[in-house]
Amino acid sequence: xxxxxxxxxxxxEIDAGATRLQRRWRWVALVWGVLVAAVVVHQVxxxxxxxxxxxxxxxxxxxxxxxxxxxxxxxxxxxxxRQVVVLxxxxxxxxxxxxxxxxxxxxxxxxxAGTLPIVENASVQGWFDQARNFYAPYRDRLLTEAQRARxxxxxxxxxxxxxxxxxxxxxxxxxxxxxxxxxxxxWPQWWQARAAGTGLRVGDDGLLQADGRYWxxxxxxxxxxxxxxxxxxxxxxALDAAAAAARAAVPGVRELRxxxxxxxxxxxxxxxxxxxxxxxxxxxAVLLLVWLAFRSLRPILLVAMSLxxxxxxxxxxxxxxxxxxxxxxxVFGASLVGVAEDYGIHWFGSRQAEPDGSRWxxxxxxxxxxxxxxxxxxxxxxxxxxxxFPGLRQMALFSVVGxxxxxxxxxxxxxxxxxxxxxxxxxxxxxxxxxxxxxRVGQTRRDLWTVLGVATLLVIGTGxxxxxxxxxxxxxxxxxxxxxxxxxxxGRLLGMPSPAQFFLVQGADAEQVLRREEALVAxxxxxxxxxxxxxxxxxxxxxxxxxxxxxxxxLTARVENAVLAQVGDATGETLARPVYGAAAGIDAFLRDPVxxxxxxxxxxxLGNGQASVVMVDDLSRPDGLxxxxxxxxxxxxxxxxxxxxxxSELLGHYRRMMGALLLAGVVLVFGVLAWRYRGQSWRVxxxxxxxxxxTVALLGWMNQPLQLFNVLALLLxxxxxxxxxxxxxxHRGDRSAWLSVCVGAASTWLSFGLLALSSTPALRAFGLxxxxxxxxxxxxxxxxxxxxxx
Amino acid sequence: MKSFVLLIAxxxxxxxxxxxxxxxxxxxxxxxxxxxxxxxxxxxxxxxxEKQVAGFRNPLRSQGQFVLAQQRGVIWRTLKPFxxxxxxxxxxxxSRQADGSIQVEVDGRQQPAMRAINAMMFALMSGDVQAxxxxxxxxxxxxxxxxxxxxxxxxxxxxxxxxxxxxxxGDRYVRKVEIEEANHDRTQxxxxxxxxxxxxxxxxxxxxx
Numbered sequence: 001x002x003x004x005x006x007x008x009x010x011x012x013e014i015d016a017g018a019t020r021l022q023r024r025w026r027w028v029a030l031v032w033g034v035l036v037a038a039v040v041v042h043q044v045x046x047x048x049x050x051x052x053x054x055x056x057x058x059x060x061x062x063x064x065x066x067x068x069x070x071x072x073x074x075x076x077x078x079x080x081x082r083q084v085v086v087l088x089x090x091x092x093x094x095x096x097x098x099x100x101x102x103x104x105x106x107x108x109x110x111x112x113a114g115t116l117p118i119v120e121n122a123s124v125q126g127w128f129d130q131a132r133n134f135y136a137p138y139r140d141r142l143l144t145e146a147q148r149a150r151x152x153x154x155x156x157x158x159x160x161x162x163x164x165x166x167x168x169x170x171x172x173x174x175x176x177x178x179x180x181x182x183x184x185x186x187w188p189q190w191w192q193a194r195a196a197g198t199g200l201r202v203g204d205d206g207l208l209q210a211d212g213r214y215w216x217x218x219x220x221x222x223x224x225x226x227x228x229x230x231x232x233x234x235x236x237x238a239l240d241a242a243a244a245a246a247r248a249a250v251p252g253v254r255e256l257r258x259x260x261x262x263x264x265x266x267x268x269x270x271x272x273x274x275x276x277x278x279x280x281x282x283x284x285a286v287l288l289l290v291w292l293a294f295r296s297l298r299p300i301l302l303v304a305m306s307l308x309x310x311x312x313x314x315x316x317x318x319x320x321x322x323x324x325x326x327x328x329x330x331v332f333g334a335s336l337v338g339v340a341e342d343y344g345i346h347w348f349g350s351r352q353a354e355p356d357g358s359r360w361x362x363x364x365x366x367x368x369x370x371x372x373x374x375x376x377x378x379x380x381x382x383x384x385x386x387x388x389f390p391g392l393r394q395m396a397l398f399s400v401v402g403x404x405x406x407x408x409x410x411x412x413x414x415x416x417x418x419x420x421x422x423x424x425x426x427x428x429x430x431x432x433x434x435x436x437x438x439x440r441v442g443q444t445r446r447d448l449w450t451v452l453g454v455a456t457l458l459v460i461g462t463g464x465x466x467x468x469x470x471x472x473x474x475x476x477x478x479x480x481x482x483x484x485x486x487x488x489x490x491g492r493l494l495g496m497p498s499p500a501q502f503f504l505v506q507g508a509d510a511e512q513v514l515r516r517e518e519a520l521v522a523x524x525x526x527x528x529x530x531x532x533x534x535x536x537x538x539x540x541x542x543x544x545x546x547x548x549x550x551x552x553x554x555l556t557a558r559v560e561n562a563v564l565a566q567v568g569d570a571t572g573e574t575l576a577r578p579v580y581g582a583a584a585g586i587d588a589f590l591r592d593p594v595x596x597x598x599x600x601x602x603x604x605x606l607g608n609g610q611a612s613v614v615m616v617d618d619l620s621r622p623d624g625l626x627x628x629x630x631x632x633x634x635x636x637x638x639x640x641x642x643x644x645x646x647x648s649e650l651l652g653h654y655r656r657m658m659g660a661l662l663l664a665g666v667v668l669v670f671g672v673l674a675w676r677y678r679g680q681s682w683r684v685x686x687x688x689x690x691x692x693x694x695t696v697a698l699l700g701w702m703n704q705p706l707q708l709f710n711v712l713a714l715l716l717x718x719x720x721x722x723x724x725x726x727x728x729x730x731h732r733g734d735r736s737a738w739l740s741v742c743v744g745a746a747s748t749w750l751s752f753g754l755l756a757l758s759s760t761p762a763l764r765a766f767g768l769x770x771x772x773x774x775x776x777x778x779x780x781x782x783x784x785x786x787x788x789x790x
Numbered sequence: 791m792k793s794f795v796l797l798i799a800x801x802x803x804x805x806x807x808x809x810x811x812x813x814x815x816x817x818x819x820x821x822x823x824x825x826x827x828x829x830x831x832x833x834x835x836x837x838x839x840e841k842q843v844a845g846f847r848n849p850l851r852s853q854g855q856f857v858l859a860q861q862r863g864v865i866w867r868t869l870k871p872f873x874x875x876x877x878x879x880x881x882x883x884x885s886r887q888a889d890g891s892i893q894v895e896v897d898g899r900q901q902p903a904m905r906a907i908n909a910m911m912f913a914l915m916s917g918d919v920q921a922x923x924x925x926x927x928x929x930x931x932x933x934x935x936x937x938x939x940x941x942x943x944x945x946x947x948x949x950x951x952x953x954x955x956x957x958x959x960g961d962r963y964v965r966k967v968e969i970e971e972a973n974h975d976r977t978q979x980x981x982x983x984x985x986x987x988x989x990x991x992x993x994x995x996x997x998x999x
Contacts, residue, residue, distance in 0.1 A: 178975075
């Protein structure tokens, strides 16, 4: 009342100011209109060719200290990004074959219908024939370690005898060439050793024998043109149909799938669902609250518009800055709806409180407060971007831009669009009135408050004691458990290497890399023979260093010439050793399609030199990782890389760093509050501190591990929770302030509550923390409000 | 990883899933052949072998003896022109030269699929039609005097990389084997002087362990 009277007496002057503002504001509205139109245009293009990213690695920081490592990891990940593997298992070979046939036919039918986003890879048989032809001229320079020892250490006459015996014997090992091209049968053994390293049990016609079953192995690659992450599981559906066909042909056939595209599809479908739940769910909740509070259509439409423009602008700017928007950013961004609605509601709340005031006067009156609210929220979100995680920076940018755009829509357009009167409603009266009945700490019954305080401290103390930190990288992983289980099983059956743990081999040139790799492989071979580690993949197994090749070529030439002479003498024949090809560098190998299956092992130019990776499989042995790590010791240019451990360490590092930042933030905020509110400042900070502590304690009681994302959520809680305290302190006993707090908190609480339903552990942790935190701040803040003015 | 699946193809040109063969229905002629072949616990015989190998003008001829012990293995002892010995067991193929040196030709313990080679050799030498049918398309022909002839062609493309065809002839025992390898090397074996005794001596027992 008092305020309104003052305003009336000053009317002429203020009116002049408001008119000036109104004139200037036309331009503001127009400029913002142009920007929004640009966003709309960009959005149309964005959704046509969605630049959406689902790779977990894209969320993680580039290793600032080791660019090479990041590049290597990226190259390895890219290689497997398009591969899909399917295994069909049955009790006997014939039914596995029959199932494979039915499976392939179903996929071929889908392909003809033009709906298949994957193609089956070239056949096994074709590759081997090609490889045999490619290697034939170099046969003399390819020896296994055992062969090298045998040729070096065995008496030449004995080798001759053995060759003769094999020649005259009834059966020898299988031979791949004419006899005089390989009198000692060395080449098949070399191939055998290549296969043995994988530990595979593959019998006739490429069926894998494992776990008492016969498995047909099928490999696919995605077609770029048809692979889109739009929430449709096209590959999954095509494979489902094929699996059904296989099951119809062979009941009881077991199907296993693996491959990055499957996970990407599943993640996209899941994110799609979650974005819908969180985004539309929060929007519906916000609009319901607006309807209850204002009971007319205009506020609903205008608030919805501010939110849609906010989200669209956030998406466009994020896409422009980062090139691609990550799925998790979208899921997280959907929760923004519950935060960005504040400005619109504030506008209508104020209009409701002063139904007769001029809109331009109101705008002038509201602007400083709204700016402050935007800046504090934006700062809280920007703090998320302090950690150098591209994923978090995306989320921070998305949120800040979204808030700013919603804010600008409210201040630039609402004064023009919101022309009618805003009604009083019974709901807003009732909700505003609840503040009067809310108890205050220390108001009465001091003994009761003491008991309550002690109980709270007890809950906090025991809960905090239960809290355990967990920095597992898997918190970012959201693949459906069934798909993960299949991925692991396929990996085990096929001996697929881990993309996150490998040896990085570097050298000045290709030859040095290969020689260093060979030193490492010799160690691995020895461990594999003892069964201490699984198999490995190394390009030097397929293309040895020049030094090794030349030594082996000299050795086989010497021994085979002698053997041929001896056999020739014994049989009275003239046997000539054929001429072999000249040595070739690894470039010749890499240029040939035969090297395709191994090309990912060769990183080529990396930093100032060349590099390769040696990949390992079956890391399930308890001491496997440490055994492997030890193998790099003492070898120049060889490094054991464990990206999972690196990233988990990084997550832990930033959890601690952001924890310290949170404490610093609390001190800073308290300092600012003490300067502004003096002896009353504890009323503002205590609710948020209590809520934060209680939240962590409750997480402890719920056996939720504390991770980086909980800490980040607490930072956000600090930024938002303080606002409620400020509001209630600034507007003592003001019902409309309490109404704004309630509506704002309720919608924020709802959207983070919905985020807590996400199947990505990190987002779940974030949502759960804020669900608890915002709810508690909302309940606790009025307890600490000062007595109303009299 | 693709590579490894691919590669297996090559490595085992001889490997055949004989062990795990389903008990396929046997054609009537095959069943007859199976009835005609004796399956003694121990069989000794003399052999002569003639091989035609690319790069050699003349065929390579050899003679010797073999012992087949069911469930245990085969000892193939070449006497002429060079003494040497090949021992086939379930796990591996070993060769032993006159100078006593031993060479492991195939080790099934390192490469279990290789056991299939042994299984197939067993089948060939003992006339086990059922086992042969697992890896080969078998065409049987009944001859007078309880005789028979089998014509074998590989069932799989992979086995076909090693063998073009095999032919076996016999009565109670296998008397003739002709193998044509995929590279057109050709081996002819004939067996005679079949004996069911004496039992394995100590040295033979040791070799087959």
